[in-house]
Amino acid sequence: PEGAYDAHDPAGFEALLLGGAPAERPDAARDASPVTHAGPQAPPFLILHGTDDVLIPARQSVRLAEALRAAGHEPGLRLLDGGDHLWVGLTDADVEDCFTRTVDFARRRTGGG
Known part of the structure; x- marks a missing residue:
């Protein structure tokens, strides 16, 4: 299964976190991703x-x-x-x-x- 994620959904859980659909807020989506922060610290x-x-x-x-x-x-x-x-x-x-x-x-x- 691929999950229910839809980068264009303005009412999805991610959009609620980001203040808009992830596809429309790529910088906020990147900042919210744990992968972005997977550095030495x-x-x-x-x-x-x-x-x-x-x-x-x-x-x-x-x-x-x-x-x-x-x-x-x-x-x-x-x-x-x-x-x-x-x-x-x-x-x-x-x-x-x-x-x-x-x-x-x-x-x-x-x-x-």
């Missing part, structure tokens, strides 16, 4: 994304991870087969794994474990 990332997300294509997370690697980081990236937005469609075990990975990531980054 970027924080650690754990990226968990469902492959069937209908709102945000999983390829956006792959692109972010690639940009972070190019900047010298080692982001955690896990694509979850069949997962839609908000983990809809995942097994309870996959959802629990996401939660555990998130807690472990936070603990490691804050010195809590």
